[in-house]
Amino acid sequence: MLHVNSRIGQLLHADHLTTLGTLQELEELLVGQGATPPDLAKPAVRAALETLVAVVKGEVSRHFGFEENHLFPVLADAGQMGMTMLLISEHRAILPVAEVAGELAGAALASGSFTPEDWAEFREAGLEFCERELFHIQKEEMGLLAAVAALVGPDEDARLAGVFEGLHAGG
Ligand SMILES: [Fe+2]
């Protein structure tokens, strides 16, 4: 879905697409490996895990934070508090499994392997992260971006885009 008039809508949409790509890569790794820990000497495995760590960090510190601290208050003021509260509660359900998956991936990259126990825990957290985040992004791509296009005026759009880009430039 394209919201060509909203810059902040486009920026969020681009982030969502990046995250969806990472989720797909992660799910392929998790489903493909099954219960067997992957060989971290394989560049493709390391790349998938490194991307996951980066996306979890981005989701935690930037994307969710931007939505909750900057975008949702604007939409709540415009009468969309029910939607923003629901999306925040979904963030609260996603973050713990995302953080567990990101931490285990980082630890495995540092040590060079997953123990079977760590791999089992990583698989469980990773699959939950995929499921919850996919559902959340699908919901935001429909409801949130439509609300942004309808309710955020040009000045507010420019201000929010500036904040979003500032957060991304910062780290
Ligand atoms: Fe989002």
Ligand SMILES: [Fe+2]
């Ligand atoms: Fe969100």
